[in-house]
Amino acid sequence: MLKAAKQTAYENSIDIRWIYTKYGAMLLGYIQGILKHQPSAEKQLIKVLSSYISNHSNLTTEKVTWLHLRQYTQQQLLAFEFKSLDIQPQHNSNKQDDSSLSLLTETERNIFSEIYYHGKTATYLSGVLNLSENEIRSQLKSSLDKIRNAHGN
Known part of the structure; x- marks a missing residue:
């Protein structure tokens, strides 16, 4: 059976x-x-x-x-290694944007690109880049100030 x-x-x-x-x-x-x-x-x-x-x-x-x-x-x-997937600055064809981004350090450029162009949050970037949120925000503020000063604002 x-x-x-x-x-x-x-x-x-x-x-x-x-x-x-x-x-x-x-x-x-x-x-x-x-x-x-x-x-x-x-x-x-x-x-x-x-x-x-x-x-x-x-x-x-x-x-x-x-x-x-x-x-x-x-x-x-x-x-998971996000740096190979997400954290790569986008190169724009706009020469004015390229000249403004060239004033920034590599870290400032990455943070600015990810937040401004890709819509990432400071919290997300702090986990990915192993920096504090305050450091991310201060780098972003510094990069915005450099860009404003370069354009005379």
């Missing part, structure tokens, strides 16, 4: 399929919103879920919340 395997519903133990089913779409959207590149976001989703399961295998399904998973993902993405 054949014996059938007993199939049970998800109990309290954590399972990657349960997390993926419940939070996968939201998590992919969150990661894609940060990375702005679909294939990279999908790869990061796999890495995040795999590392989450290995690091939190003792959690139960009641303790896994969207907030907890999102915070873990944010920590993983900050550990």
Whole structure:
């Protein structure tokens, strides 16, 4: 006589399929919103879920919340090397902007470009560049002052 395997519903133990089913779409959207590149976001989703399961295998399904998973993902993405993806100054064809940006130091230029042209926040850049938010804001203020002074304002 054949014996059938007993199939049970998800109990309290954590399972990657349960997390993926419940939070996968939201998590992919969150990661894609940060990375702005679909294939990279999908790869990061796999890495995040795999590392989450290995690091939190003792959690139960009641303790896994969207907030907890999102915070873990944010920590993983900050550990991910953003400098090769995001923090590259954009070169504009406008000669006036190029001459203004040439007055700035490399750090000031990166901060100014990311905040002004790409809409990044000081909080985000402080995590990426390993500087305090106050340092980011003072660098931005300094770069704005240099640009204003160069244009006679």
